[in-house]
Amino acid sequence: MSKKFKHMETEMIHEGYDSKEMLGSLTPPIFQTSTFTFDTAEQGAARFAGEEEGHVYSRISNPTVQVLEQKLAALEKAEKGLAFASGMAAISAVLIALTKANDHIICSSGLYGCTFGLLSMMDEKYNIQTDYVDMSDVKNIEAKIRPETKVFYIETPINPTMEVIDLELVIHIARKHNVLVVVDNTFSTPYLQRPIELGADVVVHSATKYLGGHGDVIAGLAAGKKELMEQIAATTQKDIGGVLSPFDAWLVIRGLKTLPLRMDRHSDNALQIAEKLKQHPKVKRVFYPGDPDAAGYSVMKKQMKSGGGTLSFEIDGGKEEAQGFLNNLQFISIAVSLGDTETLIQHPATMTHAVIPEERRQEMGITDALIRLSVGIEAWQDIWEDLEQALNC
Numbered sequence: 001m002s003k004k005f006k007h008m009e010t011e012m013i014h015e016g017y018d019s020k021e022m023l024g025s026l027t028p029p030i031f032q033t034s035t036f037t038f039d040t041a042e043q044g045a046a047r048f049a050g051e052e053e054g055h056v057y058s059r060i061s062n063p064t065v066q067v068l069e070q071k072l073a074a075l076e077k078a079e080k081g082l083a084f085a086s087g088m089a090a091i092s093a094v095l096i097a098l099t100k101a102n103d104h105i106i107c108s109s110g111l112y113g114c115t116f117g118l119l120s121m122m123d124e125k126y127n128i129q130t131d132y133v134d135m136s137d138v139k140n141i142e143a144k145i146r147p148e149t150k151v152f153y154i155e156t157p158i159n160p161t162m163e164v165i166d167l168e169l170v171i172h173i174a175r176k177h178n179v180l181v182v183v184d185n186t187f188s189t190p191y192l193q194r195p196i197e198l199g200a201d202v203v204v205h206s207a208t209k210y211l212g213g214h215g216d217v218i219a220g221l222a223a224g225k226k227e228l229m230e231q232i233a234a235t236t237q238k239d240i241g242g243v244l245s246p247f248d249a250w251l252v253i254r255g256l257k258t259l260p261l262r263m264d265r266h267s268d269n270a271l272q273i274a275e276k277l278k279q280h281p282k283v284k285r286v287f288y289p290g291d292p293d294a295a296g297y298s299v300m301k302k303q304m305k306s307g308g309g310t311l312s313f314e315i316d317g318g319k320e321e322a323q324g325f326l327n328n329l330q331f332i333s334i335a336v337s338l339g340d341t342e343t344l345i346q347h348p349a350t351m352t353h354a355v356i357p358e359e360r361r362q363e364m365g366i367t368d369a370l371i372r373l374s375v376g377i378e379a380w381q382d383i384w385e386d387l388e389q390a391l392n393c
C-alpha cells in the first residue's frame, strides 16, 4: 500500500500504515502472536493454498512486521520489502535464494566481515565462488564475468574503507551481461541513496544501524521486484526462518520516523569531524565520502544526498597506537555497530573484519592503523574534544 507522498520525510512517517485499519491507533499495534486462527478448516486450507489473503503463522507473515516491509518498499521505491532477524539473515536469505551450486558472484573489493564469511562458506559448501573486484574500472569487472556469474554484490560506501562505487556504471555492466545486482544500502539508507531507482535488483540492509538508529534492536531488511521478493519469501525466508519479531519490527518503525532528521545531523557532524581529523598531525589519512577532497566525492554527489555519518581514518602508527588511542577516549564508546545516536568507535582489523585473513584484509585497505568512527548526533564540538584529547595523549 503506497500513499505516494512527494517527500521522503513524510513517507518515513506515514507510508505502509493506515491507523483507520487499526482502531485509530496512531502507532502500529504490536501483534505479539505466533499464529492466527481460522474461522473454518476450509479457510485454513484456502490460506495455505494462497487462494485467500490473510495471516497464517508469524514466521510467514505478521501485521506489525508487514507495516515495516511496506514502509521499506515505499522508501526504496521497490515493489516489495521483507524483514529479517538481522542484516546477516537478510543478506544470506537473498544470496542463497539467488544462487545455486557452482554459480559465481562478483563483489566489491571490500565488504562487511560477516558477509565475507558468508561468501566464503558458500564457496566451501556449494562451490559458489566470489571474485573481489575494484569496481571503479569497467574493465576489471568485465574481465571477471563468466557464464556462471549470477550476482554483483556491492557495498557502497564500503565498510570500513568508505570507498564509493558508481552504481550507475556497475548496473549498466550488469544489465549488459544479464547479471543481478544486490546492493547493501546500510551505510546510506534510502534517505541518502536509492539503488533500485538506479536499476539495482535487490537492496539489503542491516536495520540494526541507521534505520533503527537507537542501538536497541538487531534487524535486517531486503527490498526489490515483487517476483524476486516472493521467491525469497517462499524459500530462504520461510524455510531458513530468520524472521523479525513483531516488537523488533515496531522498534525499527519508530526509528524510521526520525531517520531524515538523524541522517542530516549525522552527515553534518561527520563532515565537521572529518575536517578536524584531516588537520591533526597524528592522523595520516581520513576516508569520508562527503569530504570534497575524497576520491569518491563526485560519485557521492551523483548518487547520494550527503556523505552519511560514518568515516574512517588511519592513525600514525599501528595496532598498538590505534588501541591506545581508543583506550584514551572518555565518553565515546568503543563498540562495533554504527548509526546510533551515540558516537561509536572500533578497530576493524581486530573487531568487525577480524575474520578476514590478514592478506585479504590488507588488499581491502584494512590496515592495523585504521579506525572506524560512527559519528553520533551529539554536538560535534564535544565529539571532537574527546577525539582530540585522546589523540594528544
Ligand SMILES: Cc1ncc(COP(=O)(O)O)c(C=O)c1O
Pocket (backbone or CB within 6 Å): 086, 087, 088, 089, 112, 114, 155, 159, 184, 186, 187, 205, 206, 207, 208, 218, 219, 220, 337
Ligand atoms: C554494511 C553491513 N551490512 C550488514 C551488516 C550485518 O548486519 P547485522 O549485524 O544486523 O546482522 C553489517 C553489520 O555491521 C554491516 O555493517
